[in-house]
Amino acid sequence: MERIEKKLKNELKNADKMAYPDFDKMWSSIQQDELKITETERLVLPPPRKRKKYALVAGLAIALMATPVYAALNYDWSDILSYREGIQTALEQGLGQKIEQSITKQDITLTVHTAFIDDNRTILLYTLKPSASWKGDHIGFDRIGLKDEDGNFIEGDYVHQWNKELGVFQGYFETSWVAQEKVADTQLTIENIYFIGDGKQSIDYDPTNNETQVFPIHKDGIDHVTLQAFEQGEGRVVLQSAVTFSDADTKNKWVRIIAMDPMNKPIQEAESPVFGTPEDTGAYINQQVFTADSIRAKDASFELSYMHNLGVIKDTWRIDMKLSKKQLKNSSSRDVLNIPLENVPGGTKVREMRVTPTQIRLLLTSEEKYTHIPYTKYQLAIGEKLLDGGRWEVENNPYQTELRFEVAGLSMDTLASEPITLIAKRRVDVVDGDDQPIHLTNISAKPQSKTSTIGGYPITWTYYTKNNNLYVESSSPDAEFGGVTQTYYLHQKKRNYGTPLIISLLGDDNNMQIDEYENFKDKELDIYIWKYTTNDPNAEQHVPLTIGK
Amino acid sequence: MTERELFDLYNKDVYRTCYYMLRNAQDAEDLCHDVFVTVFRQDWQSIEHTRAWIMRIAMNQCLNLLKRKQAQLKKQHQVQILHEQATASIKSVDTIVLEKAAEEEWEELLKQLPDKLMAVVTLRYIGELSLTEIAETLNIPVGTVKSRLHKALKTMRKKLEQNQSLWLKGENQFGTH
Known part of the structure; x- marks a missing residue:
């Protein structure tokens, strides 16, 4: 091995063999103080004084870690915090403000164990202990939130x-609210606790x-359920269920269809299901995709599964706390970057x-309202470490x-010294449709097909009537095509939009859409594409944010 | 030390690091340029271990560029010709043939090294960084640096064995170090 090492060293280090560039020329160019590669990537260099600030910050963080709070470690929070790893890490480091205050009312004890408050958010770790005789599978509240010193109610998740x-x-309660002062008198409030059970009803x-x-x-607050199936190609069936409630309180109680195989085991959906899309009528729509073979197997059965209230305890549980920013605030930083995102619409930076x-x-x-930022996956590269992130709307x-x-x-x-790069992946663009009509002829109950193209993508259209409604299906064999978002027709220059029946998620691999036009009687129709999407799952944009120390 | 002196002292090492990491002479030249611009924009005179610091900047920029380009190291024909010219001027014909075979083999072997291993190898042999400095630069434990270095050597050795290279003779093929 030594010989290989020696040879390798010689190979890499031997100046004779390397063809060097003209270093004098390079030197003149360096004098211009302009970056060649990195400049185009909009590299931001922190000014030297920032390093000093970071150095101070790091010192404080270490000092804080040396005085850990162990109280909350009696509980294992790792499971519940699996999507809040930052809090779990801080907890393991002994960071966080120890609260350990309880209130018992009607045999239910609410305890706030630890609070985390920094410049981004406030998180409280809590437990709720019901009386030994409680019955149910879950609990829920009418309202949970914080009250600030002025009595304002602060909502959160x-x-x-x-x-x-x-x-x-x-559990944990999380809000983007952050106290303005270093110490804030705050109250956690929970109103009315519901005991919730799982219910089932078989359907034919x-x-x-x-x-x-x-x-x-007609049971447990559910009036009726309407099921409709659509063929999706590749042997898949979209099963759409619309649930209508008789009791508004039952809403958001996760009503869904469970398909069971002949052995009475639940059949797994072929794609991630989408539950609980509200409809204008107040119904609640679920979309589940199954392989046709699995749900059409002989002896497959179906049932409606839902949550329903078993009882409620009407009361308010309040815990007063003095929340302190001291621990986490000291090691926070805020940097104005103003780095434009290339190839992103709306002047986004x-x-x-x-x-x-x-x-x-x-x-x-963005300079424009509701700008579509065309990526669906985000990561931060910090040195060699990759953090996964998510996109959130900013309220109001x-x-x-x-x-x-x-x-x-x-x-x-590490956060202060390593270069930080934003990585945006899986691009999905939303493109405006054109003014070329798709001419539907011989409209009848018999499905008809025709093809068209938009932006170079082929689209297959299938249209038919059913129950006096016109259904217009669109799909493309080109996987880059993300789907037609909606179609419309013109009536006296006014656009009449179809109702999309398929709930599609940006970037999913299904580009089929079905628009429904109610009470349609004509034999011909010109429809137009309002917008469509394109997918580039391999797209990746790197935006260096800081260069590190 | 003046900026020019600093540049003269480290330009070759930085260039070689960039070249071996990026496998592209033009990219290596541009990045080498950028490394020094970056260095001079900072308070470089207050830095204690200048060499390690500069190599660290070079490596970070290389890794960033590699990631951005998702580049697999591409064969550079131009470099091979330059190698031939360099060796031709000083060796006899027989030696040239043997040397050239070995050079090409080495070129190939280096190209096949994954970026992670290449980063450790270049920092170690071009940058002459200590294992601890490499660990700090790449933000990995020292043990990982050692194992990557070992793995790199082992990988090259294995490839050479597969190729039944002549010059491996004399070394214990089954020995471990």
Whole structure:
């Protein structure tokens, strides 16, 4: 091995063999102080004084870690925090403000264990212990939130799950609200606790019949469910269920269809299902895709599965806390970047980066409202580490979008010294349709087909009437084509849009869409494409944000 | 030290690092240029271990560029010709044939090294960084640096064995170090 090492060293180090560039010329060019490769990638160099700030920050972070809070470690939060890794990491480092305050009312004890408050968000870890005799599978609230010193109610999201060993619900409450002062008097409030059980109702659905089928339920707040199936090609069937409620309280209780094989085992969906899209009528739409073979197998059966309220305890649980920013605030930084995103519409740029020990947020701003940022997957490369992130809408501000990345396994030191690059992947563009009509002729119950092209992509159209409605299906054999988002026809220069029946997710691999035109009687129709999408799953854009120390 | 002196001292090492990482003379030249612009924009005189610091900047920029381009190292015909010219001027004909075979083999072998291993190899043998400095540069544990270095050598050795290269004779083919 030594010989190979020696040879390799010689090979790499031997100046004779290397054809060097003209270093004098390079030197003159360096004097111009302009970057060649990196400049075009809009590399941002932090000014030297920033390094000093970071150095100070790192020192504080270490000092904070040296005085850990162990109280919350009695509970294992890793499961519930699996999508909040930054909090889990901070917890493991002993960061976070110990609260450990409880309130018991009507035999239900609410405890706030630990609070995390930094420049990005406030998170509280809580447990709820119901009385030993409680019945149900889940619990829910009418309202959960924080009240600030002025009594303003601050909403947020919560997630909790049953811990069987300890007999408690463990969860977290998260809000982007951050106290303005260093210490804030705050109150966590939970109003009315519901006990929720899982309910089932078998339905006599015939999967071989694509006609609309209606099943009255009249039970547990559900009035009826309407099922409709569409063939999707590749031997798949889109099963669409519309649930109509008789009791508004039952809404959002996850009503869905379970298909079961002859052994009575649930049949897995062939694609990720989409649940609970609200419709104008108040119904709630689910879309599940199955392979035709699986649900049309002999002896396959179907049932409606849902959650329903078993009881409610009307009361309010309140815990007063003094939330302190001290611990995490000191090791946070906020940098204005203003780096334009190339090939992104709407003059979009990365306006600023807010780094806290638990999360990095990039604020994107656009000059146009509701700009579609054409990527569906985001990562931050910090040195060799990759953090996965997600896109969030900024409430009440259509010009802004936020990318949030949980910081896991990285110290503030690393965050300050390593170059940080934003990686945007899987591009999906939304393109306006054209003014070329697609002429549908001989419209009848018998499906007809025709083809057209838009932007170089071939589209196959299939149209037919069913129950007095016209259905227009569009799809393309080109996987780059993401699908027609909606079609319309012109009536006295006014656009009449079809109702899309398929709920499509940007970037999914299904480009089939079905538009429904109700009460259609004509034999001919010119329809137009409103917008369509294109997919580039291999697209990747790298945007260096900081160069590191 | 003046900026020019610093440039003269490290330009070849930076260029070689860029060249071996990027496998493209033009990219290596441009990036080498950028590395020094970056260096001079910073308070470089206050940096203690200048060499390691510069090599670290070079490596980070190489890795960034590689990632951006998703580049697999491409064969550069031009470089091979230059190698031939360089060796032809000083060797006898017989030696040229043997040397050339070995050179091409080495070129090929280096090209096949994955970026991660190549980064460790160039920092070690061109940058002359210590294992600890390499670990800091790449933000990986020292143990990983050692294992990558070992793996790189082992990979090259294995390839040479497959090719039944002449010059491996004399070395214990089954020995481990």
